Amino acid sequence: MTAGTTRGPDIGSLLPTYLLRLGDDALILSQRMSQWYARAPRLEDDIALLNMALDYLGHARALLTMAGEREGRGRDEDSLAFLRPESDFVNAQLMELPNGDFGRTIARLTAVAIWHLALYEGLAQSADEALSAFAQKAVIECRYHAEYANLWLQRLAGGTSESARRMQAGIDYVWPFAGELFCADDTVAGLAEAGVVPDPAGLERRWLSAVTPLLRGHGLSCPAVSAGPAPGRSGRHLESFTPLIAEMQHLHRAHPGATW
């Protein structure tokens, strides 16, 4: 190696990790939102929440398949979803938060939908063709998630004093978990430098400048949040993660190699 040669980030090892993070975000969020099935306050919202959970499942399938292919260890979407232990999942904790009441559900959906719009808009410009193709498609679907969340922000914040209280309580509870989304560790920094993913500081600014007026426009206050620790990204999860994973994986694990 001659003087002046720089060793750039090793995209080949960073990208599978990043794809796993996004794939796990989508998978765990899908699984969690599906717990509204047959429990939502109205039939129309039951259908809406489950349709969005299905959207996230589709994103998870695409992302996990890409992660397995790039990793080159023979893992596909199913082995990644059903055979990894809890500490190998690298989703942000925001995605695994229990649904709570409808206010908390809408608060989390708002944070996630705006995040996905900013992130996928950035990823549509990725130097990686497959990731760019995925993001160009996914961003269109995320628009409807943001619209749905916005309608409920309006109804709950502008409804009764009880609905407004619960909507604000949902925001206050969920918002600190958003900090993990802006994590700028070596993986993200290396991929950003290579033009594969958008700059995390820029994403944080875009997210803040979108959610703050959105919430305030509905009379809600917006807790301060900034990039913080990223426990989920290193496989550390909440206590409620265990039953979520168990329910998701047990059928597959109970019948190894089974097919429909």
Place this chain on the structure above:
Amino acid sequence: MVISEQKARQIAGAVPDPELPDITVGELGIIRDVRVHDHIVTVVITPTYIACPAIETIQTDIASVLHDAGVTDVRFERRLAPPWSTDWMSQSARDKLAGHGISPPSPPRHDVIVTLDHVTASLRDNDPETRPCPACGSTKTQEISRFGATACKALWRCLACREPFEHFKSLRPGA
């Protein structure tokens, strides 16, 4: 060659969509390419939604009709970009939807793109387009839910004739 590309495309495109009445997958615009190499026919599909649960059924149906036409080896490729847009639906598909009481997606527009800024601006305005009732034509209609029986449709009702109807949501590409 076991079959010409044109013939294979025609056969594949004629497969009916499992969810939408009378509409073929060709009219939906999801068959992007058909390649024939010796005895192998490869069909490239762009799904309407990434998670569309009908894709597996559609692929099975396409394989079945191609087998009937003498093809033994049918393969599928999923292409996500350019992303499927409701602009790719043929006019005949839109007419059939309307004929079945489903409000078709808005006509093609080239100025609207999905970006964070565009979405947050439209959230502030919160003024959904008026959709005429497919049954009576009245514009006194109201959205009940952004999501309907399938992910691609929203549920509306007509305040004039009191009939509910589904509306096929517009999907358009981002920047």
